[in-house]
Amino acid sequence: MTSILEFIARLAVWLLLAPLLPGIINKVKAWVAGRRGPPVLQLYYDLARLWRKGVVLSTLASPGFIAGPAVAWVAVLAAAMLLPLGPLGASLSFRGDVILLIYLLALARFCTAWAALETGSAFEGMGAAREVSYAVLAEAAVITAVLTLSMQSGSLVLSAMLAPSAGTGAVLLAVGLFIVLLAENCRVPFDDPNTHLELTMIHEVMVLDHSGPPFAAVLHGAAMKLLLFSILLVQAVLPVGKLPAAAAAGALVAGVLGVTVGIGFVESLLARAAFRRVPLLLTTAFLLCLFALLVAWKGGAA
Amino acid sequence: MTMDGLMVFAVLVLVAAALSGAWLPRWWLALTLAGTAALLGAAFWTLGGGAEWDWRSGFALGGERLHLRLDAISAWFLALVAVVGGAGAVYAREYWPDRERPESAGRGRGWWSTIVLCMGLVLLCANGLHFLMAWEAFALSAYFLITLERERSQTRAAGWLYLAASHAGTLGLFAFFSLLAARTGSWELGPMRDHPELAPLFWVALFGFGVKAGMFPLHIWLPSAHANAPSHVSAIMSGVAIKMGLYGLIRFSGWLPVPAGAGWVVLTLGAVSAVLGGAFALAQNDLKRLLAYCSVENMGVTLIGLGVGLLGAANGDTAWGRVAMAGALLHVWNHGLFKSLLFFGAGSVLHTTGTREMSRMGGLWRTMPWTAGLFAFGSVAISALPPLNGFVSEWLIYLGLFDAAASHAQVAAVIVPATIALGVTGALALAAFAKAAAVVFLGASRTQAAEHAHECGWWMRGPMLGLAAACTFIALGSVAVWPAIQQPLGAWNPAWRGGEAPAPLAMLGAVQAALAALVAGAVVVLWSRARTNGVRRAMTWDCGYAAPTARMQYTGGSFSALAVGWFAWVLQPQRQLRWPRGPFPRRADHVERIPETVLERVIGPVSDVVMVASSWVRQRQQGHLPDYILYLVAGLAAMGALVVFGNM
Numbered sequence: 001m002t003s004i005l006e007f008i009a010r011l012a013v014w015l016l017l018a019p020l021l022p023g024i025i026n027k028v029k030a031w032v033a034g035r036r037g038p039p040v041l042q043l044y045y046d047l048a049r050l051w052r053k054g055v056v057l058s059t060l061a062s063p064g065f066i067a068g069p070a071v072a073w074v075a076v077l078a079a080a081m082l083l084p085l086g087p088l089g090a091s092l093s094f095r096g097d098v099i100l101l102i103y104l105l106a107l108a109r110f111c112t113a114w115a116a117l118e119t120g121s122a123f124e125g126m127g128a129a130r131e132v133s134y135a136v137l138a139e140a141a142v143i144t145a146v147l148t149l150s151m152q153s154g155s156l157v158l159s160a161m162l163a164p165s166a167g168t169g170a171v172l173l174a175v176g177l178f179i180v181l182l183a184e185n186c187r188v189p190f191d192d193p194n195t196h197l198e199l200t201m202i203h204e205v206m207v208l209d210h211s212g213p214p215f216a217a218v219l220h221g222a223a224m225k226l227l228l229f230s231i232l233l234v235q236a237v238l239p240v241g242k243l244p245a246a247a248a249a250g251a252l253v254a255g256v257l258g259v260t261v262g263i264g265f266v267e268s269l270l271a272r273a274a275f276r277r278v279p280l281l282l283t284t285a286f287l288l289c290l291f292a293l294l295v296a297w298k299g300g301a302a
Numbered sequence: 303m304t305m306d307g308l309m310v311f312a313v314l315v316l317v318a319a320a321l322s323g324a325w326l327p328r329w330w331l332a333l334t335l336a337g338t339a340a341l342l343g344a345a346f347w348t349l350g351g352g353a354e355w356d357w358r359s360g361f362a363l364g365g366e367r368l369h370l371r372l373d374a375i376s377a378w379f380l381a382l383v384a385v386v387g388g389a390g391a392v393y394a395r396e397y398w399p400d401r402e403r404p405e406s407a408g409r410g411r412g413w414w415s416t417i418v419l420c421m422g423l424v425l426l427c428a429n430g431l432h433f434l435m436a437w438e439a440f441a442l443s444a445y446f447l448i449t450l451e452r453e454r455s456q457t458r459a460a461g462w463l464y465l466a467a468s469h470a471g472t473l474g475l476f477a478f479f480s481l482l483a484a485r486t487g488s489w490e491l492g493p494m495r496d497h498p499e500l501a502p503l504f505w506v507a508l509f510g511f512g513v514k515a516g517m518f519p520l521h522i523w524l525p526s527a528h529a530n531a532p533s534h535v536s537a538i539m540s541g542v543a544i545k546m547g548l549y550g551l552i553r554f555s556g557w558l559p560v561p562a563g564a565g566w567v568v569l570t571l572g573a574v575s576a577v578l579g580g581a582f583a584l585a586q587n588d589l590k591r592l593l594a595y596c597s598v599e600n601m602g603v604t605l606i607g608l609g610v611g612l613l614g615a616a617n618g619d620t621a622w623g624r625v626a627m628a629g630a631l632l633h634v635w636n637h638g639l640f641k642s643l644l645f646f647g648a649g650s651v652l653h654t655t656g657t658r659e660m661s662r663m664g665g666l667w668r669t670m671p672w673t674a675g676l677f678a679f680g681s682v683a684i685s686a687l688p689p690l691n692g693f694v695s696e697w698l699i700y701l702g703l704f705d706a707a708a709s710h711a712q713v714a715a716v717i718v719p720a721t722i723a724l725g726v727t728g729a730l731a732l733a734a735f736a737k738a739a740a741v742v743f744l745g746a747s748r749t750q751a752a753e754h755a756h757e758c759g760w761w762m763r764g765p766m767l768g769l770a771a772a773c774t775f776i777a778l779g780s781v782a783v784w785p786a787i788q789q790p791l792g793a794w795n796p797a798w799r800g801g802e803a804p805a806p807l808a809m810l811g812a813v814q815a816a817l818a819a820l821v822a823g824a825v826v827v828l829w830s831r832a833r834t835n836g837v838r839r840a841m842t843w844d845c846g847y848a849a850p851t852a853r854m855q856y857t858g859g860s861f862s863a864l865a866v867g868w869f870a871w872v873l874q875p876q877r878q879l880r881w882p883r884g885p886f887p888r889r890a891d892h893v894e895r896i897p898e899t900v901l902e903r904v905i906g907p908v909s910d911v912v913m914v915a916s917s918w919v920r921q922r923q924q925g926h927l928p929d930y931i932l933y934l935v936a937g938l939a940a941m942g943a944l945v946v947f948g949n950m
Contacts, residue, residue, distance in 0.1 A: 052835065054837065057838070058839075060744075060842055062743075063829070064667075066828055066832055067825045067828075067829075069828070070828040070829075073824060094806035095804070096806055097806075099700045099704075100693075100697070102725075103697075104688060106685070107687040110687055110732055110735075114678075114744075117736070117740035117745060118740075120665070120850075122850075123845060126856060128736065128740075129861040132732060135729045136726055136865060140726050143722050147704070147707055150707065151708050156705065208843060212835055214828060214832065217824075293718065297714065
């Protein structure tokens with residue numbers, strides 16, 4: 001009984017807290033720019049409104065157009081349930097769960113790209129092509145980061161891998177994972193979440209034709225993915241598992257807030273990178289993770 | 303005793319099917335299905351823990367007594383032969399019928415039963431000489447199946463290339479088996495792990511079987527053969543026939559001792575095949591060529607598992623080697639199932655549109671919803687996405703790789719790059735199949751043919767549904783498959799006999815099932831919510847542009863252009879671009895072609911040199927008697943010089 005209650009509480013954390021992050025980022029951006037900015041809870045209002053709205057479907061779209069966002073949302077949520085929440089641990093934990101997490105995110109990517117290509121729009125095709133292509137580089141960085149953590153901890157269970165800090169290579173890993181976070185969550189300098197309509201967009205342009213409840217699923221899924229990557233980053237770098245429960249919870253929350261505010265600052269201070277720079281940035285992230293891996297490898301051998 | 307009966311029945315029935323194929327289509331189908339069912343029964347009997355079947359006959363062929371043997375490794379592959387052989391036979395009834403192909407349908411049926419029989423014999427032969435005979439018969443029947451549509455010159459060229467490459471591989475196998483027979487003094491095959499002097503033969507076998515398995519860079523024959531063959535033939539070639547190469551590698555790396563570097567080399571070749579196969583697949587614009595290159599990629603993934611298995615066996619039979627090897631074995635089944643499904647789907651598209659060019663398709667889901675759905679299913683499975691079966695086998699291989707890397711052993715130097723390569727391969731496969739499924743089935747129809755496409759009938763749909771059901775079973779019930787995987791695992795390396803399933807396998811199955819249920823639930827909820835709120839149909843919102851046409855869609859070529867650019871060093875795309883010029887431009891076009899780099903840039907030039915040298919030699923042969931006398935004298939003089947000066 002308690003386990004069911006705990007599971008529901010955990011689900012609620014993910015479902016209810018996730019939309020807070022984009023609100024915080026927007027507040028930070030507004031503050032830096034000297035504006036008042038939208039309320040922190042703006043995404044909640046948007047989601048509630050979208051859930052009640054009707055849907056406009058492209059004449060070309062198949063049922064997969066609505067199934068795509070649904071499957072992607074479930075995939076991100078399932079990946080989130082695998083991720084330990086500091087002192088609470090994960091709701092489900094087994095050897096190799098980290099691989100499942102990576103591939104669940106890949107499933108979400110496949111479904112988003114699928115839905116984008118349903119419409120036959122050149123814009124959305126462009127976005128989908130970029131999304132799946134850049135994912136090749138991002139995947140290399142993520143696998144390397146996971147390999148680092150697994151070598152460091154000698155384990156393949158997320159909760160054990162994320163418990164200690166990443167050791168000497170922590171800074172390298174932190175920067176590498178932060179770049180991947182920005183790329184995977186369509187933030188500046190890879191993408192501009194303020195607009196859907198630019199020729200150089202990657203992720204945002206894929207959701208042009210969604211509306212109503214499916215669009216709510218897309219937005220909510222994106223917010224959950226951002227929270228997921230933030231928590232992953234914080235736990236990979238900070239020794240959350242080694243602290244007492246209260247301190248660990250505090251560290252986790254502070255860390256996620258720090259990452260969120262950091263994204264806000266990055267977005268305020270940086271312009272979007274020139275399009276041809278994107279592979280370079282992702283390769284840099286991969287190399288950083290690779291150096292962290294080498295550090296972990298040598299550290300373990302010594 | 304029952305096994306004897308079952309085997310005799312299967313062989314007799316398949317021989318009867320091969321003979322009746324040309325004239326009695328109904329009988330042929332019944333006989334082929336009965337034969338494959340018997341093979342499947344025998345395979346499952348062995349995999350279910352039944353004893354090894356060993357049968358010796360007094361009858362001698364080529365001076366050697368017949369000796370057949372069905373152990374777990376053979377049975378593992380035999381099951382795949384039976385399933386795809388049966389499914390393809392049903393599929394061919396509608397796909398390659400007499401009324402549409404009066405000239406080749408009968409031949410096709412006969413050769414179909416022959417190839418199923420010959421592959422079965424390859425798996426059963428326990429005598430080197432007979433293995434070679436069965437291997438050759440199998441290779442030849444594949445040739446006749448590939449060239450069923452021999453009036454097309456492309457098909458003939460593909461068949462010729464296949465035949466040449468296949469025989470180059472067979473040459474390696476001749477060397478392998480005769481060296482083996484010379485060193486052991488007998489053609490008999492069996493476990494000979496206590497003869498360390500046999501280890502170097504592994505390299506010869508790696509070449510011979512590697513050609514058949516489509517291992518990079520020996521894959522040159524594979525894309526054109528799989529693309530130009532009829533689709534049910536492509537399915538059995540890609541799903542089963544290339545697995546025979548893998549069978550050879552697994553069989554003889556289990557029976558014979560392997561050299562120290564075997565694991566390193568196989569792992570490296572696997573990683574290279576996986577990444578480059580994925581890159582080539584993504585670059586293709588011909589649907590069946592894309593699927594063919596994807597086979598190279600999946601063979602690479604399997605070889606990664608085999609390589610880790612070899613490393614594990616060489617490093618004290620570690621647990622990580624066992625898990626990865628189990629993953630490789632399961633991937634053999636998985637790939638056989640979903641690749642056949644995808645080729646059947648491609649055949650269904652080809653059957654109605656008459657083209658393999660993806661840029662001439664689009665929007666096919668409207669007229670062919672079954673094919674579209676099944677192709678999408680296969681795409682998710684082959685991209686190794688949860689909750690389907692491709693993920694289970696890749697997950698096992700990942701487990702082995704990660705554990706090997708964490709062991710901090712020396713092997714990590716090759717394990718780490720291979721792990722990263724596997725991750726990149728996954729992303730490339732996802733991109734390739736997002737492209738294939740979307741460009742073919744989604745969006746607006748690009749041509750008239752695509753607009754007036756029609757769905758295939760139940761004879762073609764049924765086999766696809768059956769294969770999809772098998773994939774689903776492995777995806778959700780992987781823990782039930784584990785006891786069967788354990789049999790070939792124990793036969794390959796006796797140290798790994800018995801033992802539990804890796805603990806989380808049951809958990810993974812449960813998670814996959816829960817995920818499937820959740821996905822279905824979420825789709826229903828979102829659909830019904832959209833319905834209640836009201837759904838309105840409108841034109842795709844193309845940023846305010848009011849008259850979009852089908853030609854404005856992103857094409858397959860533009861979809862993959864970005865990633866192809868990164869791999870341009872190996873893909874070497876050839877572009878012909880004519881810009882629109884002047885105020886009233888006439889023609890402007892852009893043609894892009896991805897050559898088969900190894901064939902056209904390496905083997906092509908080398909064979910050109912050989913051709914030039916040969917034609918120069920031919921000019922010296924004019925039939926003039928004095929010339930020949932001169933050659934003879936010169937030759938004798940050279941030999942005499944050799945004798946005189948060689949002794950000094």
